[in-house]
Structures are given as C-alpha cells and as structure tokens.
Amino acid sequence: KFAIAVQGLQPDFAWVARRKNGEEFPVEVRLRKLALPAPDNDKKTGVLAIVRDLSERKAAETEIKQLEFQLLHAQKMESIGRFAGGLAHDFNNILSAILGYSELAIMETPPDHPLAQPLAIIKKSAEKAAELTRQLLAFSHNKQVLEPQAVDLNSLLDGIAKMLARMIPEDIVIETQTTCRGRQVLADPGQLEQVVMNLAVNAADAMPRGGRLLLGTENLDLHPHALRPGDTIAPGPYVQLTVADTGSGIDPATMERIFEPFFTTKAQGKGTGLGLATVYNIIKQHHGTIQVESTPGHGTTFKVLLPATKYPAKKPPKLEEPMIGGNETILVVDDEPSIQHLVIDILTPLGYSILAASSGQEALTRATTMESVDLLITDLVMPGMRGSELAAQLCAQHPNAAALFMSGYRPEDINEQELGDLTPFLQKPLTPSALAKKVREVLDSRQTTDH
Ligand SMILES: Nc1ncnc2c1ncn2[C@@H]1O[C@H](COP(=O)(O)OP(=O)(O)OP(=O)(O)O)[C@@H](O)[C@H]1O
Ligand SMILES: [Mg+2]
Known part of the structure; x- marks a missing residue:
C-alpha cells in the first residue's frame, strides 16, 4: 500500500x-x-x-442494524396482525352459528341419543376453532389484556405441570423449580397459561426420544445501570419464567424466524407456526420480554421476564350458572341472518319477545310500531348505520331501552371514540349461556338505574 x-x-x-x-x-x-x-x-x-x-462507529452501526431489524420485525408482525384480525372477525360470525346451534342441539338431545356424541364433537371442534380465532385476534392491535389480575406464577406452573404430565410422553421428565417468592404478575391468567403451554409443547416436540423439561420461576430485579440503550424494558422487580428442554436445539437460521407467525419446521398438519408468535404478542402486551438460548443438539432455554405487581391474588373465577330468562321485549339487529336467527333461537325459549332487523334503518322503522323496547342487541359494525348510532337514536324513541353491543372485533380494536359507549359488550362467537347471562345482566342493571 x-x-x-x-x-x-x-x-x-x-x-x-x-x-x-x-x-x-x-x-x-x-x-x-x-x-x-x-x-x-x-x-x-x-x-x-x-x-x-473505528470502535465507536462500529458499535453504533451494530446498534442501528439491531434497531432496524427490530423495526422490520415489528412492522411485519403488525401487517400480518391486521390481516389476521379481519379474518378472525369473519370467522367469529361463522363460529357463532356453529357453536350456538350445536350447544342448543345438545340441550335438546338426551345423552343416550345416537346424535349426542356427534353433536358434542361438532361443538368441541368449533370451540377449538374459536380458540384459534382468539389467538389470531390477539395479533390485531394488542392494546389491552382481557382480564388482568394478580397471578401467582408458581401455582399456575404447578397446575400446568400436572396437566402436562398427562399429555406428554412418559420418557419426558417434568421438573418444576418454583423459587419465585412473594411476587405476582398482573396478567390475564388464561393468556399466561397459553404462554407456558405453547413453550412446553414446543419443548416436548423437540424431545422425540425423551429428555428433561424444566419449568421454573424466580425473582429477578433489573437495576437501571444493567440496562442498555435500546432496551424496551423498565428497571424494577420482575418474575422470570423459564421453560428449558434437553431437545434438538435450534440452529441459527431457524432461530431468526421462530417468532414469525406461521413459521414452522414441523410437518404439514403438525404445526401452525402460531405458537411462539402468540407467546411473543402476549408477553409484549404484558410489558415483558422473552429471550432464547439454544445449543443445537443439546437443548433450548426460553426465559420470559414479566413485571411484578403489588396487588394481592384474586379468588378463582366462579362456575357456570344455569340460563335465566325473562319476559322483556328485545330488538335484535345484525346484518348477518345466521346471527339474527341464533339470537332469536336462544332467547325465545327463555321467555323473551324478540323482533329482528338486518340494518339500523329497518330497526328504527320497526321500533316506531312497537309499544316498548327493553333491550337493543346490535352488531357494532354494519353497512349503513353503525350500532352505536342506532342505539342513540333508538333510546331517543324508547327512553327505557338498554343497549347491548356485539362484534367479531374486540372492543379495543374498534374506533376509540366509541369505546365509552360500548360498555355492555359481547364478543363473538356468541354462545347461548354467555348471551343469556349478559342479557339478564344488562336488563337488571337498567331497572336499578330506573328507580
Ligand atoms: N424448544 C424448542 N426446541 C427446538 N425448536 C423449537 C423449540 N421451540 C420452538 N422451536 C422451533 O420454532 C418453530 C416455531 O414454533 P411455534 O411454536 O411458533 O410453531 P410450531 O410449534 O411449529 O407450531 P404450533 O405451535 O403453532 O403448533 C418450531 O417449528 C420449531 O422449529
Ligand atoms: Mg409450537
């Protein structure tokens, strides 16, 4: 030179x-x-x-590359999320009909009838589809956790370990190390269960010839000086959840894609590739992080950090109640005829008088000829008039009427301004018991505010 x-x-x-x-x-x-x-x-x-x-410049460049990668990843997740949200919405209408009618049919069928078992299978399959739809919906604008409460990860893990012991092959030994003490996380327990289950099932899948599956919790404190620029996590007390296996491990090329929705290395029909994408989304919603370490041929360790909360644990949720009816008059509005029919078929046997309409305009015309309307059950997003607008106009005509909104979208994904008016809200797919319960609830709260 x-x-x-x-x-x-x-x-x-x-x-x-x-x-x-x-x-x-x-x-x-x-x-x-x-x-x-x-x-x-x-x-x-x-x-x-x-x-x-050039040391400093090189370091800055690597950091920019990492940030760009994170941004790209976030954008990819977002666009797939939007697509999935739309799809899930349509599915929820279809599933409402399948789930609702199979449940009604089961109620009408004595257990020894030859159709009892096929009906139960239809309902089970529809429930599985609804669960998958729920996972898909979790991608579109995951702003809010559904039912956050203080969750004790130790007992959650113990419960899952028991369930797993029955599910996975016997040559996989399950160990739990719940060393977390005095800390809980604010979360939707169902979603956390899903996180652990998805990670544990992946771990089991990676050990076709047996091995060890470790489920663990521990307290972890993040000190401000331990954080690096670009870190998306706040300092403070955390609970660390570990799911480790002694399985196949993940090679570097696969590692880059494992959190992508629909990425799978499993045979067709074996995996949807939604497991880790769902895990990633749920953890993001809970302001946590997830890290993976893997040695191909030796095993993989997933570490999830969730912020600890100060709130005390809540009682477990109550059991299913029988359906209670009434004699009020209900106006049902949905542009989807199968949903109209379903609501009528669920509520009529419970004693209610039901009228149906397929649009806001038709509903208002019908309402002028009605003596009284106690409840309006309406889809939110319909061609023409939106559900919230219809409710406002109907209540002007019938001041005693209450409104119950339903949608295949989640309430937090619908127009922000409407949020305030959406409080009695029912998420599709509708099931007879949930609908009957919500209807009674809304009608009863209306009577107490009347007096
Ligand atoms: N513990 C693990 N050990 C080895 N590979 C793993 C592990 N966890 C995930 N992977 C890899 O990541 C991929 C994506 O996992 P993910 O859970 O998202 O989808 P899946 O398990 O293939 O399908 P699904 O969970 O939807 O049924 C897997 O196909 C597998 O290649
Ligand atoms: Mg999986």
Missing part, C-alpha cells in the same frame, strides 16, 4: 490495530503522498498515514 501511495494514488482501507494490552480494534487508514521540503531544495517524498479508531 505504501508503494501505491508513493506513486500518487490515495489508498484508503480498513485495518486492524492492536492496543497496548493486546486487544484488537478496527481502524480506517488513509495514505497520502507528501512532498517534503529538504534543505538542499531537493524534494523528498514522504507518505502521510492517517489512522482513525
């Missing part, structure tokens, strides 16, 4: 330099020819070398 520089060319190149302590660091070198004045007026040729330490 010096020879080139002497000829007048200007080489710039990257080089590695060494510090006094022997540590190597990247540098940039520029060589320039210099004509040096000499006392005898005879010019001498020299070469000026400018060496610049």
Whole structure:
C-alpha cells in the first residue's frame, strides 16, 4: 500500500490495530503522498498515514442494524396482525352459528341419543376453532389484556405441570423449580397459561426420544445501570419464567424466524407456526420480554421476564350458572341472518319477545310500531348505520331501552371514540349461556338505574 501511495494514488482501507494490552480494534487508514521540503531544495517524498479508531462507529452501526431489524420485525408482525384480525372477525360470525346451534342441539338431545356424541364433537371442534380465532385476534392491535389480575406464577406452573404430565410422553421428565417468592404478575391468567403451554409443547416436540423439561420461576430485579440503550424494558422487580428442554436445539437460521407467525419446521398438519408468535404478542402486551438460548443438539432455554405487581391474588373465577330468562321485549339487529336467527333461537325459549332487523334503518322503522323496547342487541359494525348510532337514536324513541353491543372485533380494536359507549359488550362467537347471562345482566342493571 505504501508503494501505491508513493506513486500518487490515495489508498484508503480498513485495518486492524492492536492496543497496548493486546486487544484488537478496527481502524480506517488513509495514505497520502507528501512532498517534503529538504534543505538542499531537493524534494523528498514522504507518505502521510492517517489512522482513525473505528470502535465507536462500529458499535453504533451494530446498534442501528439491531434497531432496524427490530423495526422490520415489528412492522411485519403488525401487517400480518391486521390481516389476521379481519379474518378472525369473519370467522367469529361463522363460529357463532356453529357453536350456538350445536350447544342448543345438545340441550335438546338426551345423552343416550345416537346424535349426542356427534353433536358434542361438532361443538368441541368449533370451540377449538374459536380458540384459534382468539389467538389470531390477539395479533390485531394488542392494546389491552382481557382480564388482568394478580397471578401467582408458581401455582399456575404447578397446575400446568400436572396437566402436562398427562399429555406428554412418559420418557419426558417434568421438573418444576418454583423459587419465585412473594411476587405476582398482573396478567390475564388464561393468556399466561397459553404462554407456558405453547413453550412446553414446543419443548416436548423437540424431545422425540425423551429428555428433561424444566419449568421454573424466580425473582429477578433489573437495576437501571444493567440496562442498555435500546432496551424496551423498565428497571424494577420482575418474575422470570423459564421453560428449558434437553431437545434438538435450534440452529441459527431457524432461530431468526421462530417468532414469525406461521413459521414452522414441523410437518404439514403438525404445526401452525402460531405458537411462539402468540407467546411473543402476549408477553409484549404484558410489558415483558422473552429471550432464547439454544445449543443445537443439546437443548433450548426460553426465559420470559414479566413485571411484578403489588396487588394481592384474586379468588378463582366462579362456575357456570344455569340460563335465566325473562319476559322483556328485545330488538335484535345484525346484518348477518345466521346471527339474527341464533339470537332469536336462544332467547325465545327463555321467555323473551324478540323482533329482528338486518340494518339500523329497518330497526328504527320497526321500533316506531312497537309499544316498548327493553333491550337493543346490535352488531357494532354494519353497512349503513353503525350500532352505536342506532342505539342513540333508538333510546331517543324508547327512553327505557338498554343497549347491548356485539362484534367479531374486540372492543379495543374498534374506533376509540366509541369505546365509552360500548360498555355492555359481547364478543363473538356468541354462545347461548354467555348471551343469556349478559342479557339478564344488562336488563337488571337498567331497572336499578330506573328507580
Ligand atoms: N424448544 C424448542 N426446541 C427446538 N425448536 C423449537 C423449540 N421451540 C420452538 N422451536 C422451533 O420454532 C418453530 C416455531 O414454533 P411455534 O411454536 O411458533 O410453531 P410450531 O410449534 O411449529 O407450531 P404450533 O405451535 O403453532 O403448533 C418450531 O417449528 C420449531 O422449529
Ligand atoms: Mg409450537
């Protein structure tokens, strides 16, 4: 390079330099020819070398690359999320009919009837589809956790370990190390169960010839000085959840994609590739993080950090109640005829008088001829008039009427401004018991505010 520089060319190149302590660091070198004045007026040729330490610039570049990667990842998740949300909405209407009618049919069928078992299978399958739809919906604008409460991860893990012991092959030994003490996390327990189950099932899948599955919890405190720029996590007390296996491990190329929705290395029909994408979303919603370490051939460890909460644990949720009816008049509005029919078929046997309409306009016309309307059950997003607008206009006509909104979208995904009016809200797919219960609830709260 010096020879080139002497000829007048200007080489710039990257080089590695060494510090006094022997540590190597990247540098940039520029060589320039210099004509040096000499006392005898005879010019001498020299070469000026400018060496610049690049360590800091290199570090900044890596950080920018990482941030770009994170952004790209977030954008990809977001667009797939929007697509999934729309799909889930349509599915919820279809599933409402399948789930609702199979439940009604089961109620009408004595257990020894030859159709009792097929009906139960239809209902089970529809429930599975509804669960999958729920996972898909979790992608679209995951702003809010459904039912956050203080959750004790130790007992959650113990419960899952028991369930897993029955589910996975016997040559997989399950160990639990619940060493977390005095800390809970504010979360939707169903969603956390899903996180652990998805991770545990993956772990079991990675150990076809048996092995060890470790489920653990521990307290972990993040100190402010332990955080690096770009970290999306706040300092404070956390609970760390560990799911580790001694399975196949994950090679680096696979590792880059494991959190992508629909990415799977499993045979067709074996995996949807939604497991880890769902885990990622749920953890993000709970302001946590997830990390993976893996040694191909030896195993994989997933570590989930969830912020600890101060709230005390809640009692477990209550059991199913029988359906209670009434004699009030209800107006049902949905542009989907199968939903209209379903609501009528569920509520009529309970004693209510039901009228149905397929649009806001039709509903208002019907309502003018009605003596009284006690409750309006309406879809939120319909062509023409939206459900919230219909409710406002109907209540002007019938001041005693209460409104119950339903939608295949989640309430937090619908227009923000409407949120305040959506309080009695029913998420599709509708099931007879949930609908009957909600209807009674809304009607009863209306009577108490009347007096
Ligand atoms: N513990 C693990 N050990 C080895 N590979 C894993 C592990 N967990 C995940 N993977 C890899 O990540 C991929 C994606 O996992 P993910 O749970 O998202 O989907 P899936 O398990 O393939 O399908 P699904 O969970 O939807 O049934 C898996 O196909 C597998 O290749
Ligand atoms: Mg999986």
